[in-house]
Amino acid sequence: MSADRKRGNNEPVDTGKTLDFFINGVPCTAYKGESVIQAARRAGVDIPHFCWHHDLSVPGNCRICMVEVEQDSGDPWFDIGCNMPVTAGMRVLTETDTVKKLRRETMQFITLNHPVDCGICNKAGECILQDYHYEHNGRASMSIDRKNHATKFFPLSDRIMLDNERCIMCTRCVRFTHEVSQSHALAAVHRGDHALIRPAEDANFNEDAYSDNVIDICPVGALLSRDNMDNARVWYTKATPSVCPGCERGCTINIWHRKPEWALKALDPQLNTRIERVTPLENETVNGPWICNKARDLATLLERPRATQAMVRGTAASLTEATAAAAALLAGARTAVALVSSWGSNEELAAFRDAFAGRLGATLTAYAKPDHLPQPGEIVEDAVLIKADKNPNLRGATAHFHLLPADVSAALAGADVVLVWGEGVDDAVLPMGAKVIRLDGFAHEHHARADVFIPLSIQTERSGHYTNFEGTVSPFVACFEPKAPVAHAEALFARLAGVVAVAEART
Structure with missing residues (x-):
């Protein structure tokens, strides 16, 4: 898998050649062709990002990964870390006052029309937008205009529901269907603040055997599993590492199930011992960050009627x-x-x-x-x-x-x-x-x-x-x-x- 998965940069990465540079004054090493965000991640420095994904191409459209680069002339320059290749001796700053101000302004723009419905959103508890709002913005909207409304629940397929009001047009889902699953089943239609994610006219998203991966990589609560909607809050469940038994690939997975301390007492006790959902457990040597839909449906395989009597x-x-x-x-x-x-x-x-x-x-x-x-x-x-x-x-x-x-x-x-x-x-x-x-x-x-x-x-x-x-x-x-x-x-x-x-x- 690893040889096929070096797509998180627009330039090829040569792990045989290294460059020395600085992040926040600390000496670091990058591979030749590596972007600032990739090198920073390996150095343990988190640069916020929405549209960037380490296994997809780089669109550079969310702008939250802006960093500052010091120059000998004295005037710094600013650019997005996802699409900026590291050069020898580069001095990158990720926490200056100007960078923080740019992040706040970007978050204000991204949340301009985003609904304040975290209390009922299925992504609550593992939503990047929530995390970044508290970490990099934390302020009420500066806008005094009413939010624009979009389609609240649009069925992308028999398995996936789209909430266009929550969508921030990061296009991760579109790029996944073009670059990984190869179904080309999703596209962005219209322009500007009228843009929407929609099924492509000449493809059927129901036929994409990997479609549910877009739910995992969606950084907000826009893409939802129709089977798992409103079943259980993420903080009521925990992930147990496992292996998908669906084929000889043996994808590593997380099986999510209810925590014992949150066991239901008034409802059907079988709800405490059922599989709530299955997600990938990223493994570079086996399946990368993806699994097929058969793995998502393991509950139908493993929760068949059991033999219990000798x-x-x-x-x-x-x-x-x-x-x-x-x-x-x-x-x-x-x-x-x-x-x-x-x-x-x-x-x-x-x-x-x-x-x-x-x-x-x-x-x-x-x-x-x-x-x-x-x-x-x-x-x-x-x-x-x-x-x-x-x-x-x-x-x-x-x-x-x-x-x-x-x-x-x-x-x-x-x-x-x-x-x-x-x-x-x-x-x-x-x-x-x-x-x-x-x-x-x-x-x-x-x-x-x-x-x-x-x-x-x-x-x-x-x-x-x-x-x-x-x-x-x-x-x-x-x-x-x-x-x-x-x-x-x-x-x-x-x-x-x-x-x-x-x-x-x-x-």
């Missing part, structure tokens, strides 16, 4: 009873085959390998299988992030086990016991007469038909690591406690191995 031959049993029954089947098997989940973490996969190391290749054959395949209408692969393999850890699984052949029935032929871990294996491909053990976290009708079924925890209830298609290992962290008595796969495999050993000793 069963033995279709009858409810305890986890201990089901574990013992599964161990007895494995201990008595002449030829057992295990189909290993590509949604298992590296830790769980290693635990399975270690637990059955003495049986693998002898009475037990293990294959890594894909749990999910592309669904009808889903984008299979593109040149941005989306990959064809719709599983997060097939590479991690195939590091330990051979990939399941395309002819599944032939691979299972002769097996008298089949252990199916995870999804993606229909009863129809299993050998007639074979005993079946299923381990899964989600409800399915075939669980009751298995000889033994053990419910497992899912990704949001455990921690671990996935290995993506490039070999990058990324961690995910548990968001919630399991909602019912379920087994954690890593511990289950160790228990299964122990019970199998005891059962074999008795025979």
Whole structure:
């Protein structure tokens, strides 16, 4: 990703060459071709900005990043830091009285027609405009004229609502659709204070698989998720780092959910343990600052009906009873085959390998299988992030086990016991007469038909690591406690191995 993402400057950046310059009198180093705002960020100096984004081109239209440059002649000059390349020996000042005055005047202009509706705005609590108002302006409007009104709620797509009154025309969203997603689905129409963001006439924003990224990069509350509007204030929620399981890219994400100290008591308690939203967790080596819309919709994937009841031959049993029954089947098997989940973490996969190391290749054959395949209408692969393999850890699984052949029935032929871990294996491909053990976290009708079924925890209830298609290992962290008595796969495999050993000793 990094080679494709050096777009936050109009000039190419050469990291092999450096220049010495000064920021507020402090010696700093910049890469050749780097802008003042980029070099300042690396030096730990924050220059305010609205339209500039480190992964987009530079329009230079908000003017809030104005800085002062000292000259030997004595008269300083002023320019925007986002589009000013660093030169050797340059002396940049970011906190002079004149710079502060320019920022205040710019903020007055930007907020001239901005509605004072922070109390009901969904961006409140993470709005750059709010932060900059208090930091760089903090004054009532100097204007005595009524604010101009624009379209309050305009549906940009089925997923995104636009509030034109809050829009400050930074054009980040337009540039994203032109430079990153390549959909060219948004444009600016009209001019001056009549300018508006609108869908392009020859494009459909609904078809942009990355459209929701414009919500994240919007510096104000103009672009809103139609699914998440008015659900929860940002200060009621917290972000837990995770990995998107939607494909082998393994994008790093933040899963937002309600803080325990703000748990709802009078309403449905399930609201306390649901995914409120998903946002990118910027990772230069995997996904940069972007994710696709499938990642945004993880709640529909991870909050499907859960499997919570262990069963033995279709009858409810305890986890201990089901574990013992599964161990007895494995201990008595002449030829057992295990189909290993590509949604298992590296830790769980290693635990399975270690637990059955003495049986693998002898009475037990293990294959890594894909749990999910592309669904009808889903984008299979593109040149941005989306990959064809719709599983997060097939590479991690195939590091330990051979990939399941395309002819599944032939691979299972002769097996008298089949252990199916995870999804993606229909009863129809299993050998007639074979005993079946299923381990899964989600409800399915075939669980009751298995000889033994053990419910497992899912990704949001455990921690671990996935290995993506490039070999990058990324961690995910548990968001919630399991909602019912379920087994954690890593511990289950160790228990299964122990019970199998005891059962074999008795025979």
